[in-house]
Amino acid sequence: MSILVNKDSKVIVQGFTGKEGSFHAEQCMAYGTKIVGGVTPNKGGQIHLGKPVFNTVAEAVNLTGATVSMIFVPPAFVGDAVMEAAEAGIELAVIITEGAPVKDMQAAKAHATKHGMMTIGPNCPGVITADECKIGIMPGMIFKKGNVGLISKSGTLTYEGANQVCNEGFGITTAVGIGGDPIIGLSYNQILPMFEADPDTECIVMIGEIGGDLEIQAAKLIKEQITKPVVAFIAGQTAPKGKTMGHAGAIVSGSAGTAKEKMEALEAAGVKVVVSPAEIGKAVKEILSK
Amino acid sequence: MNIHEYQAKQVFAKYDIPVPKGIMVESVKDAVIAAEELGGPVWVVKAQIHAGGRGLGGGVKLAKSLDEVEALANEILGMTLVTHQTGPEGKLVQKLYIEDGADIKDELYLSVVLDRKLEMPLIMASTEGGMNIEDVAENTPEKIVTIPVDPAIGFQGFHGRQLAFGLNITDKNEQKKIISFAQKLFKLYMELDAEMIEINPLVRTGAGDFIALDGKMGFDNSALGRQPEIAAMRDLTEEDPDEVEAAKYGLSYVALDGEIGCMVNGAGLAMGTMDTINHMGGTPANFLDVGGSANAETVAKGFEIILKNPKVKAIFVNIFGGIVRCDRIANGIIEATKITDVNVPVIVRLDGTNAPEAAVILKNANIANLIVGDDLGDGAAKAVKAAAEFKGK
Numbered sequence: 102m103s104i105l106v107n108k109d110s111k112v113i114v115q116g117f118t119g120k121e122g123s124f125h126a127e128q129c130m131a132y133g134t135k136i137v138g139g140v141t142p143n144k145g146g147q148i149h150l151g152k153p154v155f156n157t158v159a160e161a162v163n164l165t166g167a168t169v170s171m172i173f174v175p176p177a178f179v180g181d182a183v184m185e186a187a188e189a190g191i192e193l194a195v196i197i198t199e200g201a202p203v204k205d206m207q208a209a210k211a212h213a214t215k216h217g218m219m220t221i222g223p224n225c226p227g228v229i230t231a232d233e234c235k236i237g238i239m240p241g242m243i244f245k246k247g248n249v250g251l252i253s254k255s256g257t258l259t260y261e262g263a264n265q266v267c268n269e270g271f272g273i274t275t276a277v278g279i280g281g282d283p284i285i286g287l288s289y290n291q292i293l294p295m296f297e298a299d300p301d302t303e304c305i306v307m308i309g310e311i312g313g314d315l316e317i318q319a320a321k322l323i324k325e326q327i328t329k330p331v332v333a334f335i336a337g338q339t340a341p342k343g344k345t346m347g348h349a350g351a352i353v354s355g356s357a358g359t360a361k362e363k364m365e366a367l368e369a370a371g372v373k374v375v376v377s378p379a380e381i382g383k384a385v386k387e388i389l390s391k
Numbered sequence: 392m393n394i395h396e397y398q399a400k401q402v403f404a405k406y407d408i409p410v411p412k413g414i415m416v417e418s419v420k421d422a423v424i425a426a427e428e429l430g431g432p433v434w435v436v437k438a439q440i441h442a443g444g445r446g447l448g449g450g451v452k453l454a455k456s457l458d459e460v461e462a463l464a465n466e467i468l469g470m471t472l473v474t475h476q477t478g479p480e481g482k483l484v485q486k487l488y489i490e491d492g493a494d495i496k497d498e499l500y501l502s503v504v505l506d507r508k509l510e511m512p513l514i515m516a517s518t519e520g521g522m523n524i525e526d527v528a529e530n531t532p533e534k535i536v537t538i539p540v541d542p543a544i545g546f547q548g549f550h551g552r553q554l555a556f557g558l559n560i561t562d563k564n565e566q567k568k569i570i571s572f573a574q575k576l577f578k579l580y581m582e583l584d585a586e587m588i589e590i591n592p593l594v595r596t597g598a599g600d601f602i603a604l605d606g607k608m609g610f611d612n613s614a615l616g617r618q619p620e621i622a623a624m625r626d627l628t629e630e631d632p633d634e635v636e637a638a639k640y641g642l643s644y645v646a647l648d649g650e651i652g653c654m655v656n657g658a659g660l661a662m663g664t665m666d667t668i669n670h671m672g673g674t675p676a677n678f679l680d681v682g683g684s685a686n687a688e689t690v691a692k693g694f695e696i697i698l699k700n701p702k703v704k705a706i707f708v709n710i711f712g713g714i715v716r717c718d719r720i721a722n723g724i725i726e727a728t729k730i731t732d733v734n735v736p737v738i739v740r741l742d743g744t745n746a747p748e749a750a751v752i753l754k755n756a757n758i759a760n761l762i763v764g765d766d767l768g769d770g771a772a773k774a775v776k777a778a779a780e781f782k783g784k
Contacts, residue, residue, distance in 0.1 A: 176613060202614035204542075204584055207510055211543060226713065240713045240744050255659020260711045260743060261767060281658065283507050310659055313507050336662035339669045340678070341647065360666075377670045378663035379768030 103230035103275045104250065104295040104302075105193060105221075106169060110234050113161045113191075114139040115182045116173035116198075118149050125173065125197070125238050126150055132235040137165040158182075158189035168192040171227070171236045179223055180205030187216040195236045196222035196286070206284040213286070220286030226256035226278035237278065247272015249385055250296035252289055253308035254281040255336060258378055262306050262334075265382025271389055274302045281310060289319035297327050304330050304388050306381060307372070311337030312358045320366035331372045332384045335360045338376070392610045394624045395439045397488040399588075399606030402621075406579045408572060409602045413490035415439065422464035425489040426457055433492030436463040438484040441629040443591075443607060444474030444523070450484065453492065460489065475523075485628060493602055498592035499558060500524055501573065503580045505587075506539055512580060514538040514550070514573060516558055520592035546577040565599050572601050583621055584614030633696055640692045641682045649674025650778050652697035652706040652735075654690070656681050656715050664709045667767060673775035676703050683714050690723025695731050704781040705736045707774035709767060712743030721749035725756045736777040738762045740770035 106112075112129070116122040117139020127150055130136050138153040138161050145156030155161040158170065170191045174182045179201035186194045187209075194213065201223045213220050221228055227237015231246040243260055245267045253259040259278045266273060277292055279285055289307060296302045305327070309316040316335060323331055338360040364374045373384050394402075397415040404410055414425035426434050438450030445451050450472045454460040464487055473481035498520030506513035517535045519527045528535055536557030538550050551570030560566050572593075580588055589607040596602060615622040627635055637644035643658065647665075651673050655661035658680050665675040677700065679693055697706055710720050720741060727733065737760055741749045753761065762777065764770020 177616065200613045202584055202617075203505060203586070203611045204581065204614065207505075208542065210510060211541075238714055243743065253659070255657055255663075256713065257655075257657030257660035257711045258663055260713055261660055261663070264711070264742065265766075283505055284510050308659070310662060334663070336659045336666060339647075339665045339675060340662055341645070377667040377768070377771075378660070379667050379766065379771065 102299050102301040103233065104292070104299050105228055105275060105277065106230050106234045106236060108133065108233040109135065110169050111135055111137045111165060111167045112169045112171055112234075112236060113137060113158070113165065113167040114171045114173060115158065115186065116175070117141050117154055118144055118147075119173060122173035123150065126171070128241070129171070129235050129237075132241040133232070134234045134236060137167050158185045158191065162189045162191065169236060170194045172196045173198060176200035176202070180209040183209035183220060184212045187213040187218040191218055193219045193221070194286075195227050196220060197225065197227055197237055199224040201282075203283050206282065210284055210286060219291075221277060222280045222286060224282050225280030225285075226259055228275065228277045229273075230275045231273045239276070239278070243267060244276060245272040248274060248301055248303040248389070249306060250274050250299065250302040250304070251276035251306045251308075252292050253278055254310050255308060258308045258334070258336060261378055262308055262381045266306065266385050269382045269386040271385060274299060283313070288315050290315070290322050293319060293322060293327055297329055302329065304332065304385055306385060307331055307333045308378070309333065309335045309363060311335070311340055311360050314358060316363040317366045320363075320370040320372070323367070323372060324370040330388045332381060332388065333367045333372045333374050334378050334381055335363045335367075335374070336378070392612055392615060392621070392625055393441045393629070394608050394610075394621070395441065395486065395626060396437065396606050397439055397486070398624045399608040400603065402579065402583070402608065403603050403606060406575045408575050408579070409600060410606070411491045411493050411602060411604065413488050416464075416487050416489060417485065419461060419464040419468060422468075422487055422489055423457055423461050426454070426460040429489065429491050434460050435490045435492055436460060436467060437488040437490060438467050438470070438472050439486035439488050440472055440477070440482040440484060441626070442472075442474050442476040442482060444476055445472065448472050448474040450474070482629070493594055493604055494596045494598070495594045495604075496597050497595050499595065500527070500591045501576065501593045502587070502589040502591070503576060503585070509539050511539050511541050512577070514540060514554065514577065516554055518558055520594070524591060540577060542581060546574045562599060565595070568599070568601050584611045584618055585609065586611045633699065637679070637692070637696055640689045641684060642689060642693055642696070643678070643680040643682065644696060645678040646700065647675050647677050648702070649676045650702055650704045651774050652676045652679075652700065652703045654679050654681060654693050654697065654706065654708045656683070656685060656710050656712070660709065660711060664707065664767070664771065667771040668707065668775060671771055671775045673771070673778055676700055681715075685715050685723065686719055687723035687726040690720060691727035691730050694727040694733060698731060698733065698735070703735055705738060705774050705778040706733075707764075707770060708737060708739045708741075709764075709770055710741050710743070712741065712745060714744075716745045717741040717743060717749035718745040718752060721752040724753070725758065728758055733760065735781060736760050736762060738764050738770050738774040738777060740764035740767060742766065
C-alpha cells in the first residue's frame with residue numbers, strides 16, 4: 102500500500118514536449134511510472150518518448166483514462182494548465198513549475214477544489230511511492246521501499262530525510278513534496294490522515310519551515326487524529342526576521358510563523374522534534390526499533 | 392519587490408485614489424523648487440526608504456516656510472535612518488518626497504494582504520491609524536476589522552458596508568467615499584499582482600474626504616514579468632548589493648553575521664544547514680542557495696561572494712544532488728579554487744546523484760584546505776571545528 106499514487110496510476114504530462122517536461126518524463130518512465138501520454142497545444146497527433154501527444158487535457162483523459170497530471174508548463178501558464186486539468190476530470194495534479202504568480206495559483210486552486218481535483222505544489226519536487234511510481238524531479242534511487250511516510254515543504258530536505266531513513270536500514274512508503282509557496286495544494290493536514298490510514302506506513306516524517314501556520318495546524322490535527330509516531334524538523338531556526346529565504350512562503354513577520362513557535366506546538370502534540378535535519382534518521386530508528 | 396512611497400502614490404493616482412500633491416527630489420536645491428511649485432503654506436519633508444517607521448526615526452518632518460523646507464531637506468537627505476524595520480545599521484536616505492500638508496481630522500488604517508489560510512486577499516482596517524498596526528493587533532484587537540474578499544466574486548457592496556461600519560463611519564456621504572476608496576484599492580491589488588498594500592495613515596480631512604497620506608506596496612516577484620511598469624520601479628540602491636549580484640547568477644544569497652560561509656542547494660536544506668551549524672556551536676555567515684541549475688561558474692561566483700565577507704573562517708559546501716549532479720559541483724569547486732583565492736578551509740559534503748564520481752574528482756584534484764564531510768552532521772561538525780581553529784588568512 103501507499104498513498105496518492107501507485108504502480109497502476111495513469112499519468113499524463115502537461116508541457117510534455119518541452120525540455121524540462123521531456124527530461125523528467127523520461128526519468129519517471131525509467132523509474133516505472135505509467136506515463137500514458139502528454140499534452141502540448143498544436144502538437145497533438147505526434148508521438149513523443151513513445152507516447153501520444155494531445156492538444157488538450159480533455160482529449161488526453163478521454164483517450165488514455167489518465168487520472169493524474171504532472172505539470173511542467175512555464176510559470177505564466179500554470180494557472181491555466183491546472184484549471185484545464187480540473188475541468189477535464191483529472192483527480193490529482195502535481196505542479197512542479199517554480200515561479201507561478203500567486204494570484205494565478207489562488208484562482209487555480211479554488212477552481213480545482215470546485216471540481217474535486219487534488220493538487221500538489223507548485224514549486225515542489227513532486228510525489229513518489231517507492232519502487233512503484235515517481236511523479237516529479239526527485240532522484241529516484243534514494244527512495245527505498247519501506248514503512249516511513251514523508252511530507253516536506255522543501256525539495257532537498259525531502260531527499261536528505263529519505264536518504265537518512267534508508268541509510269538507517271528503513272525505507273519509504275510514499276514521500277510528498279508539498280512546496281513552500283504562499284498558496285499550495287495538499288498540505289500536512291490532508292496528507293497526515295492518508296498516512297494514518299495507510300497500513301504500510303508505521304512512522305511519519307514531517308519537514309516544515311518558517312512562515313505561515315500550516316505546521317501549527319498540523320500539530321493540532323496530530324494531537325487529535327494521528328496515532329502513528331511523527332518525527333518533525335522545522336527549517337529556519339536561525340533565519341533573520343523579514344527576510345525571504347528562497348521559498349516565497351518562508352517569510353517571518355511578527356511572532357507568527359517562527360520555527361520556535363512551530364517546534365513547541367509540535368512537541369506539545371507528542372511529536373519527536375529534532376533540532377537539526379542531521380538527526381532525522383536517528384530519530385526514526387529510535388522509534389521503529391522499539 | 393517593494394516600491395517607495397512616492398511611487399506608490401503615483402500608482403494610487405492612476406487608480407483615482409486620492410493622494411496629496413507631492414514631488415520626489417534628490418537634492419536640497421530641488422526640494423526648495425518643489426516646495427515653491429506646490430505652493431504651501433505647509434509642507435511635509437519625507438525620507439524615501441523601503442522601511443516603515445520613518446516618522447519615529449526622524450525621517451518625516453513638517454515645514455512651515457521655504458527656509459524650513461531647505462533646513463529639513465539638508466538634515467534628512469544623506470542621513471542614515473534607523474527604524475524598527477531597517478535593523479540597527481539603518482538605511483541611507485537618497486531621495487526625499489516633498490508633499491503638501493493635509494488637513495487632518497483623524498487617522499485611519501487600511502491594508503490589503505494575502506490571507507494564506509483563507510487563500511484569498513484580505514482587507515484590514517482600523518480606526519487606530521498612524522500607529523504600529525502590530526501593536527494595535529496585540530493591545531486592542533477589537534479595533535481591527537478584517538474582510539476577506541474572494542476574487543471570484545470581487546469587491547461587493549456588503550464588503551464595503553462591513554468596512555464603513557467597522558470604521559464607525561456614520562455619515563452617508565463619507566460611507567460612499569470610503570467604500571469607493573477601498574474598491575479602487577482592491578482593484579489595484581488584483582490588477583497589479585500586489586502582495587501587500589498598506590496605507591497608514593489614511594486620513595479623513597475636515598471636509599470629510601479620505602486621502603492616502605502614506606503608501607507601502609509590495610509586489611509578487613513571480614508576476615513582475617507581466618507588470619513591466621511596476622518592474623521598472625525597482626530601486627536597486629535599496630537592496631543589498633551582494634544579494635543583487637548573486638541573483639544575476641541564479642544564486643539566492645542573504646548575508647548573516649556569523650563565521651561559517653554556507654553553499655547549499657535548495658532553500659530548505661540551506662536553512663537546515665544553518666540550523667545544524669548553529670546547533671553545533673558555530674555561526675552561519677550567510678544563506679546561499681545555488682539553485683537547481685548549479686554549474687562550475689555559479690559555484691565559483693558563490694565562493695567569490697562568500698569570501699568577500701571578512702568574517703568568514705570556513706566554508707561548508709552541502710549539496711544533495713537531485714537534478715544537480717555532484718560531479719559538476721566538484722568541478723565547480725576545483726574551478727573556483729583556480730579563479731578565486733580560497734584562503735579558508737572548505738568542507739565539502741556531496742551526496743545524491745553522481746556522488747561517488749564527485750568524490751574521485753575531488754580526491755584527485757588534491758586541493759589544500761579541502762576537507763570531506765561524510766554526511767550533513769559530519770560536515771557541519773568539521774566546519775564548526777575548522778572555523779574555531781582557523782588562525783587567519
